[in-house]
Amino acid sequence: MDKSVIFPAYLEYCLEFANTADWHASEQPVETLHSYADLVAWSQRIGILTSGSAEELNQQAARFPLDATTFLGQAIELREAIYRIFRAVTAAQSPDVADLEILNARLPATYSHLQIVQSGDHFAWGWRDEEPQLDRLLWPVVRSAADLLTFSELNRVKQCADDRGCGYFFIDTTRNHSRRWCTMESCGNRAKARRHYARQRDDA
């Protein structure tokens, strides 16, 4: 596959977050985030948190279990807003104003933690996170949603074409915008097998 377009990896955080519900485009999405610890584990897996900060946040959640539960609800509300926004975008429709508002409401808390850090001979954006804060793991997600929505190649964001309602989002980096499936291994091969079967049936 021709990977001709380079996207900063962090732009995908928001899509990965939307993908934390399986079968999101079906009638019965399957939730994968059942606790604050699930959120932490997911953030660590995709590279938002180091193991050290993941540990800190889990300890913070253990100290304030009610806050952690409330935050999980807010995180899922944000995820659903992000999901609906990108679903609209990939369908060439306008997102709901209420969904944009849910995202916009998170911007001040997110951007107030950004800072410039020096690393060797260059500078980069970093997060000011001396104190463990439960919403720390959403900052990179919110920033990625804001930056991806304003990215010049937003049209490369796609939703898996699977007809069962896989619903996964991905960034199509192929030169000719030809990618249709989240992965060939799951949805892609199934679609290919179905086409093959349909052809055989037509021939018969």
Ligand SMILES: [Zn+2]
């Ligand atoms: Zn899929």
